[in-house]
Amino acid sequence: MLEQSWELNGSVAIRPEPFGALLYDFTTRRLTFLKDRRLVAVVEGLRDAPTVGDALDAAGVPDGERAGFDAALRRLADQRMITRRTA
Amino acid sequence: MTLAPERPVTTPAAPARGTRLVDHFEHGLDAPICLTWELTYACNLACVHCLSSSGRRDPRELSTQECFALIEEFEAMKVFYVNIGGGEPTVRPDFWEIVDHAVAHHVGVKFSTNGFRITPERAERIAATDYVDVQVSLDGATPEVNDRVRGAGTYDAALRALANLRDAGMRDTKLSVVCTRENIPQLDRFQEIADEYGAMLRLTRLRPAGRGADVWQELHPLPEQQRELYDWLVAHGEGVLTGDSFFHLAAYGDALPGLNLCGAGRVVCLVDPVGDVYACPFAIHDRFLAGNVCGEGFAPVWRDAPLFRELRSPQTGGACTRCSAYDACRGGCMAAKFFTGLPLDGPDPECVKGNAAGSLAAVADGTRPAPSQDHSHRGPVRNAPVPVTIARRPPASPCDESPVGPARDALTGG
Numbered sequence: 001m002l003e004q005s006w007e008l009n010g011s012v013a014i015r016p017e018p019f020g021a022l023l024y025d026f027t028t029r030r031l032t033f034l035k036d037r038r039l040v041a042v043v044e045g046l047r048d049a050p051t052v053g054d055a056l057d058a059a060g061v062p063d064g065e066r067a068g069f070d071a072a073l074r075r076l077a078d079q080r081m082i083t084r085r086t087a
Numbered sequence: 088m089t090l091a092p093e094r095p096v097t098t099p100a101a102p103a104r105g106t107r108l109v110d111h112f113e114h115g116l117d118a119p120i121c122l123t124w125e126l127t128y129a130c131n132l133a134c135v136h137c138l139s140s141s142g143r144r145d146p147r148e149l150s151t152q153e154c155f156a157l158i159e160e161f162e163a164m165k166v167f168y169v170n171i172g173g174g175e176p177t178v179r180p181d182f183w184e185i186v187d188h189a190v191a192h193h194v195g196v197k198f199s200t201n202g203f204r205i206t207p208e209r210a211e212r213i214a215a216t217d218y219v220d221v222q223v224s225l226d227g228a229t230p231e232v233n234d235r236v237r238g239a240g241t242y243d244a245a246l247r248a249l250a251n252l253r254d255a256g257m258r259d260t261k262l263s264v265v266c267t268r269e270n271i272p273q274l275d276r277f278q279e280i281a282d283e284y285g286a287m288l289r290l291t292r293l294r295p296a297g298r299g300a301d302v303w304q305e306l307h308p309l310p311e312q313q314r315e316l317y318d319w320l321v322a323h324g325e326g327v328l329t330g331d332s333f334f335h336l337a338a339y340g341d342a343l344p345g346l347n348l349c350g351a352g353r354v355v356c357l358v359d360p361v362g363d364v365y366a367c368p369f370a371i372h373d374r375f376l377a378g379n380v381c382g383e384g385f386a387p388v389w390r391d392a393p394l395f396r397e398l399r400s401p402q403t404g405g406a407c408t409r410c411s412a413y414d415a416c417r418g419g420c421m422a423a424k425f426f427t428g429l430p431l432d433g434p435d436p437e438c439v440k441g442n443a444a445g446s447l448a449a450v451a452d453g454t455r456p457a458p459s460q461d462h463s464h465r466g467p468v469r470n471a472p473v474p475v476t477i478a479r480r481p482p483a484s485p486c487d488e489s490p491v492g493p494a495r496d497a498l499t500g501g
Contacts, residue, residue: 013165013167013193015117015118015165015167016117017111017116017117018111018114018116018117019108019111022116022120022167024167024168026167026193026195026217026218027217029168029195029220031120031167033108035108035111
């Protein structure tokens with residue numbers, strides 16, 4: 001996943017909160033929480049980053065923590081909160 | 088009425104950070120997740136357990152333009168959706184205009200209805216609109232059980248609405264049921280009705296708010312029925328919605344899907360037809376009134392109202408903190424305690440450990456809080472005068488029944 005291009009699903013809105021952010025998918029009516037502000041920055045940065053790895057770099061996620069972020073992003077992908085960027 | 092996100096919440100969150108999400112939520116959010124907006128107190132029915140004592144329109148009801156302005160503020164705050172209720176919201180002549188305005192401003196709408204006005208044409212339109220969900224209320228899986236609390240003809244009207252929505256191609260209509268002593272034996276039948284109409288079943292808790300306070304003693308589930316309900320909910324998992332209604336049942340063991348906390352003033356609030364903001368949909372009472380949206384708008388009330396600040400500050404669990412289940416149920420529902428006359432920092436009146444039994448018995452008639460407002464119909468209701476076989480709350484003194492009866496106390500008169 002780290003080498004791929006992803007983005008926030010077009011039907012998902014993101015709202016910053018003190019603990020991180022809320023994500024709401026208007027299509028599935030599903031609500032999800034991000035409990036880490038750096039993860040919020042990663043998710044918001046996906047669209048403009050060539051790869052997921054680049055988005056992690058831009059958000060300042062150190063190598064040692066990449067596995068945890070990778071797992072979180074995969075869960076978001078399973079819920080279709082984020083989707084593969086085709087263009 | 089919904090107390091928390093409908094879809095069971097997931098928390099992907101990433102790197103473990105030590106603090107549970109509910110701990111964050113207890114301090115409140117920048118905007119509510121679950122905002123209930125009662126558009127009108129007007130209703131064509133007179134359900135015996137109405138949370139908002141609805142019936143007659145309040146002449147101070149927000150105008151169409153005021154509703155539009157409120158929607159635009161919700162959009163700016165990124166309130167993802169509103170739960171519209173009433174009263175019966177569709178009796179407002181501008182109801183569909185308000186729905187359209189919300190959708191155009193990216194505020195999703197879930198509205199509750201008794202179904203009388205969901206014609207085939209309306210159903211078509213709802214099905215064609217993204218961001219709109221419908222909850223059809225039905226409180227009995229048979230006309231006998233349903234119409235006793237909602238009124239004659241209401242069972243047929245609800246099923247007609249469900250059929251119209253299904254035939255229009257609407258997916259995931261919600262069949263919304265308030266669980267009572269009389270309908271808990273019908274849970275499987277409700278599921279069958281939902282399946283038949285391609286709907287999702289939504290079960291919520293009977294709250295002793297509004298007129299519900301008058302019938303709560305007779306209608307709230309018996310202790311063994313609470314266990315039956317809990318087991319049923321566990322067995323059906325995420326296939327049934329609860330609006331986080333039953334977190335007091337978490338004390339039986341495993342938590343049910345949802346946040347499992349009282350969201351009042353933290354993630355939940357209610358805006359009533361005149362713009363008053365209450366801590367939660369089950370707490371329409373001056374004690375839980377935070378402010379009004381007219382003037383400065385909704386955001387300052389949500390963020391700064393002294394009541395909400397109080398609710399977001401650390402709460403004392405009182406006697407409950409000595410209970411092994413406190414971490415699971417957090418003492419239960421604030422509104423249920425308030426309206427049954429129990430202390431807010433003690434057990435829920437339906438505490439599954441039975442810890443409220445003593446204090447409930449000690450609450451004398453007349454010491455329970457009187458309602459702050461009542462919009463109930465004063466005369467017969469066209470659609471469905473409710474055959475009130477359920478006893479109303481007994482008068483606190485004979486004087487309440489008759490002006491010549493002895494007063495409650497000699498100093499104040501009756």
